[in-house]
Amino acid sequence: MGSKILIVDDEPSASDYLRLLLEQEKFEVRTTANGVEALIALETNPFDLVISDIRMPQMDGLELLTHLQQRWPDLPVIVLTANEGIEDVVQAIHLGALNYLVKPSSAAAVGEAVKKALRFRPSKSVEPPLVSELVGESPAIVDVRHRVVMAARSDVHVIITGDTGTGKELVSRAIHAYSAAAAGPFVAHNCALSPPELFESEFFGHRRGSFTGADRDHSGLLRQADGGVLFLDELETMLAAHQAKLLRVIDDGEVRSVGAEQSQRVSVRFLAATNRDPAIMMQERTLREDLYYRLRGIEIRLPTLSQRLDDIPLLAQHFAGADSAGFTPDALDALMRAEWQGNVRQLRNVVQGAKAAAGEGKVGVAHLSLQSGGRGSHQFGGEGQRARESDGSAPQGSTLREIEYWAIQRALQECGGNRTRAAKMLDIDRSTLRRKLAEFGVT
Ligand SMILES: Nc1ncnc2c1ncn2[C@@H]1O[C@H](COP(=O)(O)OP(=O)(O)OP(=O)(O)O)[C@@H](O)[C@H]1O
Ligand SMILES: [Mg+2]
Numbered sequence: 001m002g003s004k005i006l007i008v009d010d011e012p013s014a015s016d017y018l019r020l021l022l023e024q025e026k027f028e029v030r031t032t033a034n035g036v037e038a039l040i041a042l043e044t045n046p047f048d049l050v051i052s053d054i055r056m057p058q059m060d061g062l063e064l065l066t067h068l069q070q071r072w073p074d075l076p077v078i079v080l081t082a083n084e085g086i087e088d089v090v091q092a093i094h095l096g097a098l099n100y101l102v103k104p105s106s107a108a109a110v111g112e113a114v115k116k117a118l119r120f121r122p123s124k125s126v127e128p129p130l131v132s133e134l135v136g137e138s139p140a141i142v143d144v145r146h147r148v149v150m151a152a153r154s155d156v157h158v159i160i161t162g163d164t165g166t167g168k169e170l171v172s173r174a175i176h177a178y179s180a181a182a183a184g185p186f187v188a189h190n191c192a193l194s195p196p197e198l199f200e201s202e203f204f205g206h207r208r209g210s211f212t213g214a215d216r217d218h219s220g221l222l223r224q225a226d227g228g229v230l231f232l233d234e235l236e237t238m239l240a241a242h243q244a245k246l247l248r249v250i251d252d253g254e255v256r257s258v259g260a261e262q263s264q265r266v267s268v269r270f271l272a273a274t275n276r277d278p279a280i281m282m283q284e285r286t287l288r289e290d291l292y293y294r295l296r297g298i299e300i301r302l303p304t305l306s307q308r309l310d311d312i313p314l315l316a317q318h319f320a321g322a323d324s325a326g327f328t329p330d331a332l333d334a335l336m337r338a339e340w341q342g343n344v345r346q347l348r349n350v351v352q353g354a355k356a357a358a359g360e361g362k363v364g365v366a367h368l369s370l371q372s373g374g375r376g377s378h379q380f381g382g383e384g385q386r387a388r389e390s391d392g393s394a395p396q397g398s399t400l401r402e403i404e405y406w407a408i409q410r411a412l413q414e415c416g417g418n419r420t421r422a423a424k425m426l427d428i429d430r431s432t433l434r435r436k437l438a439e440f441g442v443t
Contacts, residue, residue, distance in 0.1 A: 002026040003118050004045070008038040008052035008064065009080065014103060018051060021107050022114065035059025039067055042075075049117050051101070053080045054088045062088070065095040076117040089156075093298055099155045100297065108252040116267055120155060121180050133174050134167065135318045138308035144171065147300045152178035156297020157250065157270040159235075161278065165345030166302035168273040169233065175271060176229045184228025189221050190438040192234040199242045200258050203249075210259025222255045226266040233438075235272040236281055243288045250294050270295060305340040305347060312336050315344060319351040320363065328364045338370045352399065405440050408433070 005027050009015040015031040022029050030045070032038045034056045041047075050068065054061035061079055068075060079092040079100045089100045098117055101110060131145045144167075151158050152175050160168045169188070176186045194202055201211075205220025221230055232238075238246070249255060250270060256263035272295050274281070281287035305312070312335050316327060327335075331354075340346050354367040407426065415421040423433040 002028050003048040004028045004030070005114070006038060006041055006047040006050045007031045008033070008035065008050065008056070008061070010034055010053065010056040014053065014080070017104065018110065021110055025111060025114075027114070035061065035064035035067070038064055042068075042072065047075065049114065050075060050077045051080065051114075052077060053103075054092060055082070062091055062095060065092060065097055069096045076120050078113055078117055090298065093154050093156055094150060097154065106252065108254070112253045112265075112267070116155060131174055131178065133170060135315050136308060136311035137314065138303070138311050140303035140308050141311060144300055144302060147298055148174050149178070151175045151298045151300070154297065155180075155269065157272070157295045158298045158300060159278065159292070159295045160271065160273045160300045160302065161275070162273075162302025163275055163304050163343055165343035166304060167344055168275075168302060169231070171300060171302065172229070172231045172271040172273060176231075179229075179269075181228050181269060185225055186229045186231065187221055187225040188231040188233060188438075190233040192237040193434050193438045196239055196242065199239070199245075203246070204255055205257040205260075207257055207259035210257075214259070218257075220255065220257060222249060222266050222268055223264065225268045227268075229269045229271055232270060232272040235274045236276045236286060240285065240288055243291045247288065247291045247294055250291075305343045309336055312347065315347055316351050319348045320355050324355060325358075325360060325362045328362050330365045331363050331368060334365050334368055334370060349402065353402075404436070408436060408440070 002025075005022055007015045007018050007022075007029060009018075009031070010033050012033075015033075019029045019031055030041060030047075032041050035052075036059045038050065038052065039059075042050075052061045052064055065077060065079075068077060073096070076098045077096065079089065079097045080103050081089050081092075081100055082103050089097075092100065098120060099113055101113055105113075131148050134141060134145050134148065136142075148171055158172070158175060160171050162168050173186065176182060189202075200206075201214070201218065201220070203221050205218045205223055206214050208214055208216050249266075249268075253265050253267060254263045255266050274287075278287055278292050278296075278299075282289050282292060313327075313332050316332065316335055317324070320326070335347070335350070338350075342349075350368060350370065351363070353369055354363045357367040358364065408422070411422040411425045412419070415425060419433055420430055423430045426433065428436075
C-alpha cells in the first residue's frame with residue numbers, strides 16, 4: 001500500500017493537480033479545503049505526510065502547523081506558497097514545516113519533495129544550547145543557534161551570510177551534523193576557486209574521453225553530495241549562467257554528466273555562503289533573484305565580532321582550551337578593545353599564538369600580538385592584513401597549519417599572485433595549492 005498523503009488547499013484546481021500527480025505515483029491521497037477539515041481528517045485516519053497551502057480561509061496553514069506540532073510533532077508537513085518572496089515560508093519553517101513548494105510546481109519537483117519528506121526521520125532532538133560549537137551568549141549568536149536548530153530540523157536549503165571569519169562554514173557543518181542527513185556526505189566547494197570553464201564538469205561530472213584531458217570518469221559534486229549536503233562557499237562568485245543551471249538542479253534533482261546519455265536523480269541539500277549582502281548582489285545582478293529565493297528557505301546572518309564584543313572572553317577561553325590557566329584581566333581588556341577585521345578566526349589565531357607564548361602561565365597583554373592603538377594585527381586576520389604581514393618568518397608559537405598558511409601567502413606574494421609559479425616555488429602541484437587555499441578560505 002502506498003503512503004497516505006493529506007492535501008489541504010482551498011483551491012480545488014490546486015489540490016486536484018497534486019492529487020492526480022500523487023495518485024499516479026501510487027500514493028493514497030485525501031484532499032481537504034482548510035485547516036479545520038484537515039484536523040478532523042487526521043483525528044480519524046493516520047497519514048504519513050501533509051501538504052498544506054498557507055493562505056486559506058477558516059484556519060490557515062500556519063495555524064494548522066501549530067496544531068500539528070502539538071498533536072503530531074513527527075508528522076512531516078510540506079507547505080505550498082504562491083510566491084517565494086514572502087515571509088510566510090520562513091514562518092512556516094519556524095512552526096515546524098519540513099519543506100515548501102511553490103505553486104505551481106513541476107511534477108518532478110513535487111515528486112522529489114514528497115519522496116524526501118517521506119524518507120525524513122526527525123533528527124535527534126536538538127535544542128539551541130546543544131549546538132555547542134557555536135560559542136557565545138550575545139542575542140545575535142543565540143538567534144543564530146536557534147536558526148541552526150530550525151534548519152537542522154527542517155529540510156530546506158539555507159543561505160548563510162557574514163563577513164570573513166564569522167563562522168559561516170562552522171554553521172553549515174553544524175546544520176549538517178544535527179540534521180537527519182548527518183550520516184550522509186558533507187561536500188564543501190568554494191565557487192571562487194574553480195575556473196568557470198570547469199563548472200559543468202565539476203558539478204555534473206564527466207565521462208572519460210568527453211573532452212581533452214578527461215582521462216577518467218568523474219562523478220561531480222552533485223553526485224558526491226547525494227543524500228547529504230553541498231556547501232557552496234563564496235556563492236557570489238558564481239556566474240549568472242551557472243546559477244541558472246544550479247537552480248534547475250535544485251528544482252528537479254536531475255544530473256547529467258558531460259558526455260553522458262542518461263541523467264540521474266540526486267537528492268542534495270544546499271547550504272550556500274557568501275560574505276556579501278544578497279540584496280546588493282541582486283541589485284547588481286550578480287546574484288539571481290530566483291536562486292536566492294530558492295536557497296533562502298532559511299537565511300542565517302552571522303554577526304561580526306565587533307557586533308558581539310561581550311562574547312570575546314567566552315570565545316578566548318574556548319580557544320585557549322580547557323587546560324589553559326586563563327587570561328589576566330588586562331589581556332581580556334585588550335582583546336575586547338582590539339579591532340577584529342578577521343573576526344572569530346583572527347581571535348582564534350591571536351589566542352592560540354598567545355597561549356603558546358605564555359606556556360603554562362596565564363596569558364598576559366605581552367603575549368598578545370595586537371598592534372598598539374587597539375587594532376588587531378595578527379597575520380592570519382582580516383584580508384587587508386594578510387598580504388601586508390606575510391614577510392619575515394612565521395611567528396613563534398604558530399601551529400603547523402598557520403606556518404603552512406604563512407608559507408603559501410608569502411609564495412603568492414613573491415610570485416605576484418601567480419598560482420602556477422607559487423605552486424612551483426612551494427614544490428606542490430597547482431591543484432594541491434588550490435585545495436589548500438580553499439581550506440584556508442582564501443580567494
Ligand atoms: N561562534 C563561534 N564559536 C566558536 N568558534 C567559532 C565561532 N565562529 C567561528 N568560529 C571559528 O572561527 C574560525 C572561522 O570560522 P569559519 O571558517 O566558519 O568562517 P567563515 O565565515 O567561513 O569565513 P570565510 O568567509 O573567511 O570563509 C573557525 O575556526 C571556526 O571554528
Ligand atoms: Mg568560509
